[in-house]
Structures are given as C-alpha cells and as structure tokens.
Amino acid sequence: MKTFQLTRATDSAQAIAAAAKANTAQQGAEIRFIAGGTTLIDLMKLNVEQPQRLVDINRLPLDKIEALPDGGLTIGAVVRNSDLAYHPLVRKNYAVLSEAILSGASAQLRNMATTAGNLLQRTRCMYFRETNMPCNKREPGTGCAAITGANRSLAILGTSEHCIATNPSDMNVAMAALEATIHVRGTKGERSIPIADFYVLPENTPQRETVLEPGDLITHVTLPPPAPGSRSLYLKLRDRASYEFALASAAVVVTVVDGKVTRARIALGGVGTKPWKSTEAEGELTGQPATEAVFRKAAEAALRDAKPQSENGFKVELAKRCLVHALKLATQAA
C-alpha cells in the first residue's frame, strides 16, 4: 500500500474544499473521502487505488434516516448498510431496498459499508483488481483484458469495446428501481441528481463512472413516497447461496389492479455496467395483464440489446428468467 496522509473532516465544507484539489472525482482520485472503507481499503491494499490523502467523513452529521413530509425517506451518506436494511420504514415501504442490501456482502461488511460508499462501489472485474493486467478503467489506454479473458461474471448491457466491467452493487439496483435521488454538495453548492442520471456508461472513458466532479460530497439520498398499492422485491441469482455477487438480479416495484399492471419499475443487477433500469421492460408491463407471457415479453425487451462475451452468454437467459420469476413473486396473491 502506498503511504497517505489521514485527515478528519468535522464539517462538509472542509471535506469538499480538501477533495476539490483532486484532479478527478472520488473514484481513483488522489484525495479520497473514506467512511466504511470496505471498497477503498481493499483496493488500496491491491494498489488499485493509491490516494495520497484520505479525508475521514465518519464524523460528519450525515448518519440519519428520516421520514420526509411527502411520505418519502431521506438517507444520510454515512448511514451503515445494516442500519438502512433493518430500518422499520425501509422494511415497511421499500422492501426491495432492504432485501437487496441484505443479499449483499456479509453481516460484518454491511455494518461498515455506507450509503454513499455503496453508490460508489467499484467493479469486481478481476483485471481491474490486478495491477499487472491491462485495464482501461484503472489505467486508461492500456486495453481491456476482460474482453478476451475470463469474462463469465462481467456485463452484457451497457458495455463498450473499452470496458465490460459489471457494477457489483445490489443496493444500487434497488435504488434505481425506486428512482432515488442523490444529493450532492460541491464547490458550486448543492444539487440533486436522479439516479438515472448519476452513472455514466463506460464508452471510451471507463475510468469515469459517475457525473460527480472533484470535491463533490454525496450528503444524502432521498426516496420518493412508496407507490400506493405497490409491492416490491429483490431476487438475486448467484453461484452460491450467500456472500456472493450477483450473476443476475432483478429489483421490481409493481402495482397490480384487477389483474392488470398499472405501474412497474424494473432494474437489473449483475448484468450491466451500471445499475440497469429498464424502461423497455416497464413499457411492456404497464397496462398489460399480470401474466407470465407478459412478464416474458418484458424480460425479452429488457435484454434485447444484450451483448454477451465469450463466457457469459448464459447471463442473457438467466437475467430474463430472473426478471420473470421476480415479477411472478411480486404479483402473486398475498
């Protein structure tokens, strides 16, 4: 691990001013915020991340979960994943979020990992994690070893010829389906970014994963009020029953009235270079009867643009079946 200076921020302005001196936004930057550290310290040990300076943001007052007047929820940036997953309002109104978080990592890691850290969780692509290999995300211009290498676990949606790294998060898939808003404070003030606009596709700059700018500090995330009459769930398929990243997952939030889907929000995990919201699937579902045939059509639409690599063709059908099964579970009689 490269040496670094450790500082502690006691207010947000300090943290922002410090991080604004970096050349890039958080991921891979020479000045990094640190909270749970579950991704960052791991990657620092591998020399994949080599920050010269860490700004500890654990003492900032960003650790609250609170109901909003409109019926929504606000979640602080350093709320621990376990506290979020077990919060009574999350379990009651946003089951998909609770289930997604609890399906990820281990109890120890969930006690450490934070909301904002999970939003910025980095890929598990083995070539990204191995500094002896080429990787356009870690070292732009060196090439992508995954495209001709071991790519079984990598993405089939949103890829480019420069990067096929999967976004590994479960939480973010639920956040995408719930249409969360990410609130950021930076050198130019505050702004709110819908999660649909937060992540960027790799294209020819895979080192850039979000729209964040140097100095930007995620302060909190808000969720809209739960859709009346909706049911939500997260279904995750993986190589072992627990403590494993998704091969394919589905976050669904659906409302069925008199056998018809009146509203659907769909996001897929394990298959995309970012948490993969599928407006295509939502379009196929809305106004249609809640039947397996319709679910299948939605799944076909969600995966229409899938581009499998040499070892992950199985993910196309796996993701479709995952979505169909999730929709069946979410719409069956209670």
Next chain:
Amino acid sequence: MDNESDLKPVLSAAEGNDSVHVKLKINGKDYKLDIDPRVTLLDALRERLQLTGSKKGCDHGQCGACTVHINGRRVNSCLCFAAMHEGDEITTLEGIGQPENLHPVQAAFVACDAYQCGYCTPGQIMSAVALLKEPCGPEDAEVKEFMSGNICRCGAYPNIVAAIQSVRQNAKPQKAG
C-alpha cells in the same frame, strides 16, 4: 472559501517519522501507539499489542477470521485503519471470555466440537456473539445466512450452527447429526 487549512492530519505525527499517535480503547483498556496510518486495526492488535486472538486470513474482508466488535457491532478489522478508531469501543476475542470463564458461545463451541484446525474460530465466535443481538430468525438456515461472512476451510459448519443454536435456545449443547 478555503477551509482546507483547518484540515489537520487526524493525529499529530510522531517526531522523526511518518507515524501518527493514536489512542485505542480495546477490551476496556486504553492503549497509546505510534503507528503508520496504513496500519490496519488487525495489524495493530496482532503486531503491536500482542492481542493475537484476531486472525489474519485473507486480509481483504472475505474470510471473517479478523472479526472484532466496534461499538458492539461486528466488523472486519483487516478493512479498518487503526487511526480511524480513536474513541471507539473495540472488543476482541480476548475481551469476551477467559479460559477459566468462557463466554457461553465459547463454551458451546467446545461442547459441540465446532472447529477442526481452529484458525477461523476466533472470528466465528466474535460473529456468533454479535449474532445473538442481531435480528436473526430462529432457523438453522437463518443462522447460516448470518454467519456467511465467516469461512471455515475445515468445513466445521454443521457444528458451528449447532453451537450457536444451543446458546440461542439455551439448550444443552449437542453436536450436529
């Protein structure tokens, strides 16, 4: 706006080198250390404080052998920088029981033969002690899910689950099967 000058190194550097002074509270006792900021809590415990109950397995948060409690919650000490934990209550295996006065979970691990080589056992016990206060359902399957962050290479899982369940059910510990 430049508050950046207010951002001092978290702890003052020790004279003549790049280390920092840090005060840690471990098992109720205060310790003062001069350490490099890169030192993880696990390495501080094992290499500096001779608290070798916490084990180093993968050193990447994947195996759970390093599990300790911080403010009552279980975490992977290999993914914590020691210098970030001033003011926290840290509990290690050494803090939960003694050979002549075992924690009920430790006693149950002995009674159930819940280990073979024993290397993962401290982490298993620290996770199991934390689990007793977590919202874990009553079934074996739920215990397995809650314990999935602790890997046992010897495969002592059935007896680990049996040991934990015997404590939760306040029952006489019995081996699995």
